[in-house]
Structures are given as C-alpha cells and as structure tokens.
Amino acid sequence: MTKTGRSATRRQVLAGTGALGVGIAFSGALSELFTGTAEAQNLGHDGYGPLVPDPKGLLDLPEGFSYRVLSRQGDELRSGEGKVPSNHDGMAAFAGRAGRVHLVRNHENRADGKIPVPAVEGLTYDPAGKGGCTALTLDCRNRVLSERVAIAGTAVNCAGGPTPWGTWLTCEETEDKAGTNGYTKDHGFIFEVDPVDPRRTGAVPLTAMGRFQHEAIAVDPRRGVVYETEDAFEKPFGLFYRFLPERPLGGRGSLRAGGRLQAMRVPGVPDLSTIQDIGAEFDRIEWVDVPDPQAARTPIRFQDFGSRGITHAQKLEGCYWGGRSVYFVSSFAHRSDGSAADHYGQVWRYDPDRRRLTLVIVFGPDTDIQLPGESPDNICLAPSGGLMVCEDGGGAQHVYGVTRRGEVYAVARNRQDIGTPEEPEWGEFAGVTFSPDGDTMYVNCYSPGTTFAVTGPWRR
Template identity: 35%
Template structure:
C-alpha cells in the first residue's frame, strides 16, 4: 500500500540524544500492517494551543509595528512560556539597528550560563524591512560586497532568557537563509542565491557561497571569506558530522542535489576541500525523489521507511562562474550527469545521533490545492551510507505544510518550522513518527525559522520572519500532559498570558 496517501506520517531510523527508535518502530509498523491510522487527538502532544503573552512585555512597548505589550504573539500549550526580543528596527549593542528577515540560527554555550545565538538575515539588495534599508550594517572593510545587505547578527541571552547583548557579525552577503552549527563552535551562513552584485566601480561580485562566523560574545564583525570549494549554488542549510568533519549541504532548487563537502583539513573549511553529490545505487542513472508526477517524479516510487544504499559522485567544478565562462555548468547539473539523485527544494538540515536529517520542503504527492507536495523529511546515515525517507506530508497539508528549518530536541523529537500558506506552526515529530502542533505564529502568520535548543536543553529558540523577532520558549518538555517537568528559570515577571485558564 502507499503510505503517502494515509492521514499520518511515518518516521524511521533514530533520533537525537541517543534515543533508540527500534521498539517504537516495531510497534508502529505492526499497527500500520493492521491498517490502523494513527494520530494525536487534535494533533497535539502537550495539549491545545492557547494565546500567550510574552514574559517580558515591558520591553515591547515601542516596536516598528507599535505597542506589543498586550498582544499575544504566540499560541503555546499550557505550562509553556516565552520571551520575545531583538525585533527588527530596535537598536543593538553596537549601535546599529536589528536587520529584518530573521532566518536560520544556532545556539552555543556562552560564559556564566549564557547562550550565544548566531542568526541569519535573509535580505536581498534594496529590500526595505520596516524602513531599514541598510540591513546588516557595517563599515566598507567588513562587507563582502558593498551593495549587499544580508548577513548575520550575534545575540547573547542570559539564563532568564533576557537579551543582554547583540551585534552585527557578518555583512555584505545576499539572502542568508539557513546554515548550520559546527562542532568547533562556529556558524556556517548560507547564501540562498546564485547572483551577482556590483561593487562601487561597477565590477561584479559573485554570490552563492557559504561563510563561517565564530560564535562568541565579543567577536564583532568577521572579515567575510567566501568558502568557494563548498560550492557556488543556491545554498540553504548545512549539517556537520563531528566524527569526520564532513559538511552536508542542501540546495533550494526544484532540481537540487544533496551534497557532501570533504575538507582538506578537518575543522578548517577555508583550507578548501572536495565537493560531492549523493547518488542512490539502485538508480545509477539518477532518480527524482519527489514522489510527485508534476515535479518529474513518480508517486510512491520512494516508499517511506525503506533504506537505500548510496554513494557519492565528484563535482569537478564546485565554483562555476558562467558570467565569465559560458561553458561552466551549475553544480547540480554536474552531479546529475553522473547519476546524482534529485530532491525538490532541499532546505533545513541538522545533525543528531549520528545521522543527518534534511528537508525537501515541497516534495511529496500533489497537495489538494497545489501541484507541488507538502514536504518530506530525509535521513542520511553516514555510518551505513544509507538514505531513508522518514516523513512525507499528506496531500491535505492538515498535519504538515511545507517544513523548512529543522532541529532535533534533546528528548528525541524532530522540530520542524513551517513555511507554507495560511497559519504557520512549529510542528513536532515524536518517537512513533506522529506529528503534533507545538506553536502558532499569531502576530503575522509568516514563517517560523531558526529553531534550536539551548545547550542545557531547557529552551527552544525560534524566529518569526515577518516582523523579525526571536523567541525563547520553555516549559514542561518531558511532560506531554503539560504539567511538571523541568522548565528552568523564568523570564521577567510572571505573566501567563491570555487564555491560560484550562
């Protein structure tokens, strides 16, 4: 039977934090074999979502959209709280303004129990986000390109989830969408573009690269270095295998590949290396994995839960410059000429429990209101050299609508950020492969992005891109009934917000 048509999603393999999936999966597939459809009642694990006011309401009196002190920004389950900070247009510690279009992000341990966040800003040249045309502002010597406004900012958050410091850390790049943390304490910021911008003399500066930003409380602005050997293409996200130092990369394109970068020196990406694309051995001439005939695939061709053996094909020219050499091919075309697999819009990626999870945000069978699908979640196992389709959203989009960024919770669940139409949710996938809605964006229904957990596991940080705001969410993670559990210290005040009476 075809799993893609059922009203549930499945998940195979293992999750993060050493959680074994064997027993849950055996029970799960036994129920599938009996033809039983499984889902949480109402699609919730921690209980229904209710409007909540942030704990730091006093800090939200003056924003680019007005006074937010009495406006619930999120819906969350009972027992969960949040703070909201670093909103577009607010003044940062370095005197510049918070740029807009908050996107990918990662959390790192800081001194005295603080958390350091490095955050992307998906800004195109000339983009006006609430009047802030400068984007990630920096002096000329610290910009990669003088007329590009994307980049990263760095935030320092204390144990009470209060912002204590923020500053620009990478400037002069374009559409910094996602990226990923490294085991050596840095953030790889990815340009989601294959474009050029002019310098002040009219010469072209090429974009479509990765940039490394160290995570620290006093790094200031880095000197941007394009990591050209990691490929020039429309980058989305990366995930690093700490054992090997290999970097796995996704590409946001309708005919994208999934890549592996092997550095010449582990942990020294600027020293160069070799780029490869994933190939499924069963399909030596290549395969479209979308399971969608409208996207060049075949419905049900790649079943959920089946492992495929893979190998890697070399990308001979990782830095194509067709603007100068018309014979230069895009890296995905080079890979696919050697049989590399095709994914429909590769987006988020994350490392956990020895595997790499990554997203094909519009893969899957045709949605009821779109020729494209509602999303897929994949697992690549570097130890076994296998690829498995873990999650495929149903056509209805009821349970999952175009996942984008992904992270792995300390308790094993996958946490997905939606970037579809209509209402936008943070969606979890539990150990039985069942979905639940954890948070809803109330302020503007724009995409969630940058989900990541604090080093101690108590706080989920996530961005909302429309207004441009970062949230710190905490509560009874280990207690699905919404009671008890370790939530860590609270934020300012003790405001449970509206709709908290259950």
C-alpha cells in the first residue's frame, strides 16, 4: 500500500493500452462481475455527479451523499486499551446480529510506526511489533458501539481478505526476521482475525501459507483454495501463490492445520509486465510447489523453481474472488525499477476450472488530470454493479467507480492535506468495502488514519 518506488509524475490517466481515449479498457471476461441492476449499470461517465467541496475539509462527495467519521488515529479506543493506531489500510465488513456491522481494519505500522497498535494480553504476537488490526462494531445507523484491538504485535499489516466463514486474514507485508528492527520473532505471515471475538483466533501465524511480503488474499468459496499476492519492492518481484489447505473450508482455525503452498508459472512468460494486450489468454497455467515456504534462508521469490523458472510481476496488490474466478492487481511496472516493461496498472483473471489466465484490464497514460491516475490498489465490487478502485499514486487521491462500459467516475476525494503550502500532499485511500446490505461504503484514509462511512443513493 505504501508508495515505495512510485515515480514523480503521477497524473497519468486510466485508458486502454494503445488507445488515445480516456477511460479503462475492458475485455468481456469481466461481465460476470457487474451484477447490479440495469439502471445502475447504465451510469454514465459522470457517475453520481461532480464532487462537492466539503466545508469541513475532509472528504468531497457527490451531491446527495454524506459521510460519518467513525474513527481517527490518535483518538482513544472505546475499549480503553489505548489510542487508535495510525496507518489505516485494508479492511472488510461483516454482517452482525440485529443489523450490526463488524469492521476489521489493518494498521500498516512498521518498527517506526507513529501510533502502534496497543499490546493486549492474549492478542499480541511479538511485543516489538507495532502493527495489527482493530475491530469496530456499528449499529444499523453506522454509530460506533465498540472499538478494540483485534490483533497486535504484528508488522506492516497491509491488506488481506475475508474468508467464507466470516473471518479476516490479515497479511504482513515484510520479510523481517527476529533480530531485525528489534523484532523478537520472524515476520511475514498471515494471521486469522475473528471480527466478533478476536480472542477466538488469538495471534497465531499461519506459517504454512508462506513467509513473504504478503499483500492480499482471496478464497475460492467452492474449493477452499486461498490465493495470495506478494508485493515485493525490488527485483526479483513478487509471485502469485495458491495455498491448498489440508482442511479446505473447515471454518475458523482450520487453516492452522497446514497445507501446500505453490507459485504460479505462466509457460513462456517470466514477467507479467510484458503482456499488454487486453484479452490475452494463457492456458495450462502451472502451479509449482514452493521449495521452502518459511524462507528460512532465502526469500521465496529468490528460490530455485527449476530450469523453467517462475513468473514474477511488480507490485502485486489487490486480490478478490468474483464469479468463478480470482482477480489480482499489478499496480504498476517500471523498467527503471527492473521490470521487463512499463504499465500503469493491470487486473488479471485466473479461472481455476480452465486453468486459464486472462489480462482483463489495463491502465494507461493520457493527459486529462480530471480523471484517475495510475496505480490501482484496493478494488471491490460495488452495489451499482461495477468496481470501486482506490487510487494510490501522487497528487489528489480519489476513490473511483468504473461502470460496465468501462467509464470512470469520481466517488470521493481526500481533502486532508498532509503536505506543505508549497508542496501539498494527500494520503491514499485504502480498504474500500461495502456493508452487507450495500447501503454504506466504508473506506480508510491511510494518513492521517481516518475511517469513513459513506451513505447515499448507491443503487440509484
């Protein structure tokens, strides 16, 4: 989620590869994602209308929409356990009883994190870790009923994903081992968090799922296979993984039983950045066992995967399940960083039934600064039948909607300036998700850490 490696020119626009027109280019493979009403799917490029400046200077929204600030870094947690931690990142919403909603929110704190997740007995993995998750419970009107620590003592909790049995898998985006940055335990794991009662899951690393710079996960709800992205910061770049659990779909705690970790090999494609044509398909995708999932001596992406190698990609970030496929995001690729080719963002679709990988979205440059920049990050499905995309570049930061026709419209703009009068700066958005009934969009501002609940005519 961080902007490590971002270039200085950040106002490129989403467009089809090779096309001069603005917008996002789609292939037909995305049709299964657009499940909203026909009326909602017919939103034009103006979406819900222009953004209205917020007199409070926090969040600009279209007319008819409003927000509630649920939580801000530095405030006191309602549990009394300490202060709300900084660096709000990945998040998911879960249905509760009597219309309640449970939010689980990551905090991407490193060893020098501003406000650490408070250490709580029974929920702390490594006392030296400053990352973790907090959990909020909301009533049917988005009023905060409780806010507490869900897991502590982890590091660089970036994204993750929900499970079919209603828990959150939080991912550490680091490979630091014990003795590095003061840590007393190895880091780079996935942890399971129960949004209702975090003590039922505790602070137990799911070691069989690999130790690497995790970003996000998605679970196949039919097979129980867990797909994982790796956001490695330098070459060789990250891999796309799948985890085959010993107890697939076994419910809370079942992933602790272990399983087999594999990495994706696209025959003849060592670097996904070289593929630029929307709709490009690759059949007979191979999955290769990871030699040492614990990376005891060598990071996984450096390990020997045989004479045919393995497939890498820069900035593998968002990951989610839609229809019968898993989708994952490469936020950007730059030759200057070591990638084989340049791009401003890709979304890939893997169909496990056909063992087929398809490039379904390409983000590209243009000149209209009123439309979104490069570096897509968190992506979620919207009740209007399209996608919501968190922008993670430079300059003004937005949440954008994308219609079925590939038209882009602004949903929200962060107004919290954390820069200087000479060089203004706005924190990225992260963790976009919707309430189970689709009436509220929840989203985080990374810095200053702020969690918003946005209501309005989402199904207009």
